[in-house]
Amino acid sequence: MGKMNIVQAVQEALRLEMERDGDVVVLGEDVGRDGGVFRVTEGLFERFGPERVIDTPLSEIGIVGAAVGMAAYGIKPVVEIQFMGFIYAGLEQIFSHASRIRSRSRGRFTCPLVVRAPYGIGIKAPELHSESSEAFFCHMPGVKVVVPSTPYNAKGLLTSAIRDPNPVVFLEPARLYRSIKGEVPDGEYSIPLGKASVYQEGVDFTVVAWGTMLHRAADAAEGFDCEIIDLMTLKPFDEETVLGSVKKTGRLVVVHEATMNLGLGAEVAALAAGEAIEYLKGPVIRVAGPEAVVPMARLEDDYMPGVERIKRAYEKVMRY
């Protein structure tokens, strides 16, 4: 047991899984000698060599597409996309292949692939370094989507993602990488995909969040008796835990960084409106990014839901 940050936790999960299973390989731009632009893969190249920690050309279609072929063959590729905003070239390979090779071949081929990417606002780099487009992947049947929020769950969830027989998009909140530390057990452990965690129990209202926003939602919760759910797996998400909590509290707030329109908050709200409306005392409130392209550094704090905005939502929901 030791305190570590999310970069270290992800790194440890990678290292342990690579030690455990000789078929796990890591590939992406600058993941080798350089250790990745966030240093997540630091030390792996030295430990496992260039055949298992593979520096690739600048080629997102190729990286994701080749990983589909590798995964179908039986190797377990863990792809790093340098920033979520650069995954878009790989979307066709994810939507048309990774997600459906099992279905298209009626189980003859599968795609146990992990695509990792840092996501969200956090490092004040130029455009497309701050995207939070998790909803694109959540809409695609056949793909799993996971977002850790702490070093502990980063390690456990990534371990599960690597072992999962389905393609998993694993999004690491760039803002949290080094800004929070937490206890992480030594050795391997896994946290099941598809299960949410109740970050904080409470009775007055339910808050659903993930990644960076989980922490903001929790900070804003001071003085409120609310239940905070850390979704962790966004697709398929833990409807049971969410609905159970909503039925208990009768009020729901969803907080996310992505633009509101068709962000994952829409699905959470729609689920509540479809399956638990008789329990709802008031409107489902979504606190989310504005209807705008994610801005560059100088406006990013205006874009990202802050503690004040979240608090206002809590106050509002409590008025019902």
Place this chain on the structure above:
Amino acid sequence: MGKMNIVQAVQEALRLEMERDGDVVVLGEDVGRDGGVFRVTEGLFERFGPERVIDTPLSEIGIVGAAVGMAAYGIKPVVEIQFMGFIYAGLEQIFSHASRIRSRSRGRFTCPLVVRAPYGIGIKAPELHSESSEAFFCHMPGVKVVVPSTPYNAKGLLTSAIRDPNPVVFLEPARLYRSIKGEVPDGEYSIPLGKASVYQEGVDFTVVAWGTMLHRAADAAEGFDCEIIDLMTLKPFDEETVLGSVKKTGRLVVVHEATMNLGLGAEVAALAAGEAIEYLKGPVIRVAGPEAVVPMARLEDDYMPGVERIKRAYEKVMRY
């Protein structure tokens, strides 16, 4: 005034806009001499020549990306993607460029581009010929998304889309192309983007649908006194009309072909749950595709919401 089908209506809008504005060009695979695989562009090549009706290589990134450059330069490209399932390679150009060149350049460059594609189940062709992935585009600020449901609105909406100074994704329901006919006025006219149309007035519940599903929703409505809203523009959609109707009827059903999870129905439901919950008498019901990859022909009728399933939803919503 004459009766025509949607193929003819789209064709007429293209022809009239090309006559009106010498900067409008049509490009895509097989749109020229062949007239397009659905014959939508038939006759345009002969009428306007190879410089304005351009057969392109098989190159979705290139077609969409080049059209971004053309549009920024001042030409008005109307791109045909042969089937919606083949647009995925162009997603990066749409998400990272078309949608945000106005924002990135703070208005110095714009992207008055139209991307047309047939979409949805309808022609029993192999996989990826039946996608209905409108939600991907709806989640992206800066893009408009339009789906016609009749020959009349196909012509009027496409005319507006071509004149619109923003990038518009124009999705034509493949199943309706030739299966419905309707009166279409001669000459040019336009139907404003962003406004829904009340397809049928009613008092007991509100149905929101678009494209092919609009007709199924209407067929299922026999014996019910419901209000049916044809959304037409999916992004930005006409929240006012939807909310107005929901406040009137107190019940909401959304019908779409895409998989339910984060389909546009989620946003419509979330909107109602956020802005009109006090009017809702019961759950918001979504009738949508299952949590599965769109299947090939033999299972497609099972995938697509049918009149029976929609009727059951109507009956259910009326139980509250």
Place this chain on the structure above:
Amino acid sequence: MPIDTLDRFEVKYLRIIDENGTADPSVMPPLPDALLKNIFEKIVLARTFNQRAMSLQREGRIGTYASFYGQEAAQVGSALAIAEGDWVFPSFRESGVLIALGYPMRRLYSYWAGDERGMQAPPGLNVFPMSVPVGTQAPHGMGAAWAMKYRKEKKASITYFGDGGSSRGDFHEALNLAGVFKVPAIFFCQNNQWAISMPRQRQTAAKTIAQKAIGYGIEGMAVDGNDAVAVYKATTDALDRAKRGEGPTLIEAFTYRLDDHTTSDEASRYRPKEEVEAWRVKEPLIRLRLFMEKKGLWTREYEEGVGKAALDAVDREIEAYEGMAAPEPSDMFRYTYDELTARQKRELKEFGWER
């Protein structure tokens, strides 16, 4: 050295048997008679499958179908070079490749009837589902080859695609990666001169697809795609090189799509009859027949026997295909993830799809 030449390249073209059935001894490999007969018989079988598919489509017994008529030498010639253990990444026009590999024809028919079970390759046959989005399979071929190299197995992958597919970014990225990592991958382009209505000349300004290999620093060559023996030799050589660790090869087989693009297409709208007729006389069976006759391997009776056996086999497969139980709607869920999700379980009930 103000204007210096950094490098020089050539594009090579291989033909062994000409249109009169005469083999060039300087390049003719010593192939066993049994192999030549196998090539011939598989071409006949594939063509029979194809003809029957065209009529089944007209009769509404299968759906839209993509004929490979005219391309049998490229398909069968290359397929017979593939060894057990190799992996195949076909496009939608490769039914002929699959048939030559022994893929159950009943499944091919069921695939073309819109049934995913048709693309469930039988155990031992490493054939990926035909890729419908053009060109997107190229990175898979690269990746599988990468995995083979990683595991130090003497295997190779072969990816099939068309002239149209060479324009796609996937092609570029796959071939570039294959070059960098020197993986045992063959990229086999059937340049059938058309991508639906787009003639090859307007698909790319490059005179050949083969020369695109230069941009990736890999082997590239062109071959007469209607000469089954040349195709067989080019593919065998490339596979051998790949398995020896000498890296990937791009092969361009010059051939021709004698039919419409698919049964939904009407090629007469965009291409001249004369062009089709000019290619018709170059179709692969004619020269193979002449060549084998000269070698004493072909007689009319032989061909009749082969034809009859092919028809019988195809008919049996059609019967088997048509006897298959209908697919279950719940299969959609069964193969989305390894396990049903909570939502799928709810939907199973709601839709009445439980078995």
Place this chain on the structure above:
Amino acid sequence: MPIDTLDRFEVKYLRIIDENGTADPSVMPPLPDALLKNIFEKIVLARTFNQRAMSLQREGRIGTYASFYGQEAAQVGSALAIAEGDWVFPSFRESGVLIALGYPMRRLYSYWAGDERGMQAPPGLNVFPMSVPVGTQAPHGMGAAWAMKYRKEKKASITYFGDGGSSRGDFHEALNLAGVFKVPAIFFCQNNQWAISMPRQRQTAAKTIAQKAIGYGIEGMAVDGNDAVAVYKATTDALDRAKRGEGPTLIEAFTYRLDDHTTSDEASRYRPKEEVEAWRVKEPLIRLRLFMEKKGLWTREYEEGVGKAALDAVDREIEAYEGMAAPEPSDMFRYTYDELTARQKRELKEFGWER
């Protein structure tokens, strides 16, 4: 004709001024002195901008910055070949190109401070916002050139990208389309030998980027990217050809990134000091200085004057940048669509962003 050669290709390399400042008369174009001085002065200006940007970043006065130190000849030499009316599609490393074109440096600083207004090119300067997703700007250059051709204007586009960018599907599709439609587009690759930590040799197995042109049937050539005169000439020739309707050109400028990839990078982690030092002595200003001195165009006083003027200009621009009012959050909405949507109007109020 069993093994036939279909085509032959060569890759050419141009250098005019060598590292000792000696020009080869057989290729030296007759350039006016004023132009040579302009090249020199713009290189100094660009380099001054760059040095100040590096310190501003360290001081926290701008954000992450991508230095072009070492690449000034490639950037300024090509930029000065661009005519009014041409369109420019830069990547994020092209601040030097923009400065040579007269782009307001205050806006560049504001861009690097994370302000979209910095990429609002002034009227008359057709410079697209720097593309951050690598390679994605290539289709835009193709498309703008297509529009120029459509309008029958004697203009051209020039798209800048790096060696890494050449691996992307966008590059492939753009160059292929440019070849097919023979548009007036220049694709200018600054091969600075590295893509972050990836050396050129592992970006592609091709020995040059220039030879990739062969795959598209277009002109391709390599040039010494640290020789500003050679770059100027190659770019001018290519632009002229383009404007004469002779189609696109791929230019590869061999140069070197002397600094870290960006201010967030630490190149010493992955590349040897000796390599950097070997390239440092080839940096573009040294040879230009020697060459101009021989021609009587350079004196120490001249350079001091140029340096001083550059510093003054840069300082004025920094002051102007730092005096700019902060961007308004509502700008996010203002530039999403041409008009505010209903939802944006609601959010404007909710967030308190109304002005």
